[in-house]
Amino acid sequence: xxxxxxxxxxxKTVVHLxxxxxxxxxxxxxxxxxxxxxxxxxxxxxxQRIADTIGDRDITHLRVSPLERxxxxxxxxxxxxxxxxxxxxxxxxxxxxFEGLSFADGAMTIVKRPRLWKHLYNPFTPSWGEPYDAMAxxxxxxxxxxxxxxRGHEAVIVSHxxxxxxxxxxxxxxxxxxxxxxxxxTLCSLTSLHFTGDTLSQVSYSEPAGDLIPVQDRxxxxxxxxxxxxxxx
Numbered sequence: 405x406x407x408x409x410x411x412x413x414x415x416k417t418v419v420h421l422x423x424x425x426x427x428x429x430x431x432x433x434x435x436x437x438x439x440x441x442x443x444x445x446x447x448x449x450x451x452q453r454i455a456d457t458i459g460d461r462d463i464t465h466l467r468v469s470p471l472e473r474x475x476x477x478x479x480x481x482x483x484x485x486x487x488x489x490x491x492x493x494x495x496x497x498x499x500x501x502f503e504g505l506s507f508a509d510g511a512m513t514i515v516k517r518p519r520l521w522k523h524l525y526n527p528f529t530p531s532w533g534e535p536y537d538a539m540a541x542x543x544x545x546x547x548x549x550x551x552x553x554x555r556g557h558e559a560v561i562v563s564h565x566x567x568x569x570x571x572x573x574x575x576x577x578x579x580x581x582x583x584x585x586x587x588x589x590t591l592c593s594l595t596s597l598h599f600t601g602d603t604l605s606q607v608s609y610s611e612p613a614g615d616l617i618p619v620q621d622r623x624x625x626x627x628x629x630x631x632x633x634x635x636x637x
Contacts, residue, residue, distance in 0.1 A: 414600070414601065415555050415556040415601060416556065416598070416599070416600060417551050417554055417555055417556060417557065417558070417559070417598075418558040418559070418596055418597065418598050418599070419547050419550045419551050419554070419558075419559045419560075419561060419596070419597045419599070420458070420463075420558065420560045420561070420594045420595070420596045420597075421543075421547075421561050421563055421568045421571060421572075421594070421595040421596070421597070422454065422478070422560050422561065422562045422563070422592065422593075422594055423563065423564065423565055423568055423589055423591060423593050423595075424443070424447070424469075424471075424473040424474045424476075424477040424563075424564065424591070424592070425443050425444075425446070425447030425448065425450035425451045425473070425476075425477045425591055425592045425613070426443065426444045426446045426450060426591050426617075427441050427442065427444060427447060427473050428441070428443065428444040428445075428447070429441060429444075433504065433505070434500065434503055434504065434505050435503070436497055436498070436500045436503035436504070437471065437497050437499065438503065438504065439471070439472065440472070441471070441473055442472050442473060442476060443472075443473055443476045443477065446616060447473070447476070447477070447591070448476070449613075449616060450477070450591055450592040450613040450616055451476060451477045451478075451479065451480050451481075451592065452480045453592065453612055453613040453616065454477070454480065454481055454592055454594075454612055454613065455480035455481040455483070455484045457612040458481070458560075458594070458612070459480075459481060459484035459485060461558055462557045462558050463485050463487070463554075463558045463559065463560055464485075464487075464553075464554050464558065464559070465487070465490075465550055465553040465554040465557070465558075465559035466478055466481065466482055466487045466488075466489045466490065466559070466560050466562075467489060467490040467491070467492040467495065467546065467549075467550055467559070467561050468489045468491055468492065468495070468561070468562040469492070469496045469562060469563050469564060470491050470492075470493055470496055471496060471497060471564075474562040474563065474564070475489065475491070475562070477562050477592065478560070478562040481560060489562075492546050492549075492561070494542040494543065494545055494546040495543060495546050495561050495562070495563040495564075495567060496563075496564070496567075497563075497564040497566070497567065498533055498534040498539055498564070498566045498567055498570075499533050499534040500533040500534070536570050536573075536574075536580035537580075539566070539567055539570045539571075540570050540571055540573075540574035540580075543563070543567050543568075543570065543571040543574075544571065544574065544575075546561060547561065547571070547597060551597075551599055551602075565589045566587075568589050568595050569582075569587040569588070569589045569595075571595070572588075572589075572595050572607060572609075575597065575604055575607060576607060588609060590611050590613075590614055590617055591613060591616075591617055592611075592612060592613035593609065593610065593611045593612075593614070594611075594612065595607065595608075596608045596609070596610070
């Protein structure tokens with residue numbers, strides 16, 4: 405009818421990017437894409453917190469990284485919502501030349517190993533791993549597919565800190581260059597992309613399991629984050 409907007413321009417859809425929970429990793433290994441790293445007991449509590457917090461929302465679509473920690477994080481929510489998670493290789497962790505190293509000593513791990521310095525020549529790409537542009541491209545392709553699958557409802561993608569943070573930097577048109585401690589993406593946090601039709605209208609962030617993260621871990625690069633806030637692209 406004349407005067408009526410097309411249906412897809414008025415539908416509100418939210419795609420939540422959910423970071424996985426805490427991993428059992430006593431050696432402090434940068435595990436990257438390595439298999440065999442599962443959620444810790446605390447990580448399982450975080451995953452359950454997610455299900456308890458957003459499980460009653462209108463979530464109709466769930467996709468997860470192929471890595472165990474992501475699938476285990478999504479499992480309680482899948483059960484709560486009665487969903488079969490779709491495994492999506494595009495939301496996997498980033499490639500990293502430092503994978504397998506122990507970062508128990510933090511940045512000193514690299515400083516003490518001159519053979520690793522060759523990977524640090526270009527922070528804009530970055531030179532030590534998967535290009536940021538490539539990461540954002542694959543993540544956004546998955547986001548758009550999830551949005552289309554959940555039109556008018558909500559979707560959840562369980563992924564990893566750097567891919568999620570890179571996606572946020574991309575949609576907010578910010579520089580990819582950053583310090584890992586400045587990533588606002590704590591364990592089991594939600595970076596939520598709000599769409600009106602196909603248009604991204606808002607980015608919001610929340611930490612449903614933030615109170616479960618030990619205080620001493622909040623400043624660690626792989627558990628870093630900040631207070632909940634909302635930002636617009």
